[in-house]
Amino acid sequence: MKFTRFWLVGLFCAAATAVYVFTAKADEESDKLKKPIRELAAAIAKDPKNKSLAKMAEKIAKMEAAEIDLIMVLFKLRSKGGLGVGDKPDSVKPDGIEQAIIALDRKPPSSTALKENAKAWAQMAYDTAAITKVIYNKHGLNKKKEIETWTKYCKEMEAKAIEFAKACTAKDATPASIQKAARALNNVCLNCHNDFR
Ligand code: HEC
Numbered sequence: 001m002k003f004t005r006f007w008l009v010g011l012f013c014a015a016a017t018a019v020y021v022f023t024a025k026a027d028e029e030s031d032k033l034k035k036p037i038r039e040l041a042a043a044i045a046k047d048p049k050n051k052s053l054a055k056m057a058e059k060i061a062k063m064e065a066a067e068i069d070l071i072m073v074l075f076k077l078r079s080k081g082g083l084g085v086g087d088k089p090d091s092v093k094p095d096g097i098e099q100a101i102i103a104l105d106r107k108p109p110s111s112t113a114l115k116e117n118a119k120a121w122a123q124m125a126y127d128t129a130a131i132t133k134v135i136y137n138k139h140g141l142n143k144k145k146e147i148e149t150w151t152k153y154c155k156e157m158e159a160k161a162i163e164f165a166k167a168c169t170a171k172d173a174t175p176a177s178i179q180k181a182a183r184a185l186n187n188v189c190l191n192c193h194n195d196f197r
Contacts, residue, residue, distance in 0.1 A: 027073065027081040029064070029065040029070050030065060030070045030071070030073040030074060030081050031081070032063065032065045033060065033063065033065050033066065033070070033071065033074060033134075034074070034083055036056075036059070036060045036063070037060065037074065037083070037127060037130045037131060037134070038083075038127065038130075039056070040053065040056045040057060040060065040130035040133065040134075041123070041126040041127045041129065041130035042126070043056060044126050044129050044130055044133075044162070045122075045123075045126045045165070048129070048162050053133065054133075056133075057130075057133035057134050057136075060134045061134050061136075061137065061138065066134060066138065067138065068135060068138045068139070068140070071131060071134060071135055071138065074097070074127075074131055075096065075097045075098040075128075075131070076096050076097075076098060077094065077095055077096030077099060078090075078095045078096060079095070079096075080096070082096045082097060082098075083097060083124070083127050084096060084097075085097060085100050085117075085120050085121065085123070085124045086117070086120035086123070087120075091120070092116075092117050092120045092121075097124045097127065097128060098189070100121065100124060101124075101128075101182050101185055101186045101189070102186060104121075104178060104179055104182035104183075105179065105182045105183040105186040107179070108175035108176055108178060108179040109175050109178055109179075110175065111175060114173060114174075114175055114178060118168045118169065118173060118178075119168075119169075121164075121165075121168045121178070122165045122166075122168035122169045125161045125162070125164040125165035125168060125185070126161070126162075126165050128157070128161040128164075128185070129157075129158050129161040129162050129165070132154055132157045132158040132161060133158065135154060136151065136154045139196070149195060150192075150196065153188055153191060153192040153195075156188045157185070157188045157189070157192070160181075160184045160185040160187075160188050161185055163181055163184065163185075164181040164182060164184070164185045167180070167181035168181075
C-alpha cells in the first residue's frame with residue numbers, strides 16, 4: 001500500500017517535470033522570434049509598403065520556432081513569454097499585446113494614458129503587423145476554402161494593426177479613436193480564433 005503511494009508520487013513528479021520542461025522549452029523557442037519580429041516591425045513602421053518586408057517575413061517564417069502556437073505566445077503577457085508593451089517590463093499595463101488590445105476595446109484610455117502610452121501602443125501594433133506577416137502560411141490547412149478564410153483574416157489583421165498604429169500616432173488621436181481602432185483589430189483576432197483555434 002505504502003509502496004503504491006510512493007510510486008504514484010513519483011509518477012506525479014515526473015509528469016509535473018515534463019509539463020514544466022515542455023513549457024520552458026516553448027518559451028525559449030518563442031524567445032528566438034522576438035528580435036527578428038521587432039526588426040520587421042521597425043521596418044514596417046518606417047515604410048509599410050517597402051518591398052523587402054516580404055523577404056524579411058519569409059526568413060522568419062523559415063525559423064524552427066516559427067510554428068503558429070509558438071508565434072501566438074508573443075501576444076501573451078511579457079511575464080508569460082510574450083513581447084510585452086513598451087521598452088521596459090510593466091512600464092505600460094497590461095504588459096501584453098493581447099490583454100492591451102482587449103482592454104482598449106473594452107474601455108477607451110484616459111487622456112493621460114493616451115499621452116503616456118501612445119508610442120508603446122503604436123509599437124505593439126507594428127509588432128502585431130510583423131507577426132501577421134509571418135503567419136500567412138502557418139495554417140497547416142488543406143481545404144482551399146479554409147486557406148482562403150485564413151488568408152483573409154491575415155490580410156485584415158495586418159491592415160487593422162497598421163490602422164491602429166496610425167491612430168495611436170495621429171496628432172488628433174482621441175480616447176475614442178484609439179478604442180475604435182483597437183476594437184477593429186480585436187475583432188479580427190476573435191474571428192480567426194472562432195474559426196481556427
Ligand atoms: C489567422 C488566424 C489568427 C489570427 C488573425 C489571430 N490568431 Fe491567435 N491563434 C490562432 C491559432 C490557430 C491559435 C492556436 C495555436 C495553437 O495553440 O496551436 C491562436 C492562439 C493564440 C493565443 C494563445 C497562445 C497560447 O500559447 O496560449 C494567443 C494569446 C493569441 N492567439 C493571440 C492573438 C491576438 C492578440 C490576435 C490579434 C491581434 C490573434 N491571436 C490573431 C490564430 C489566429
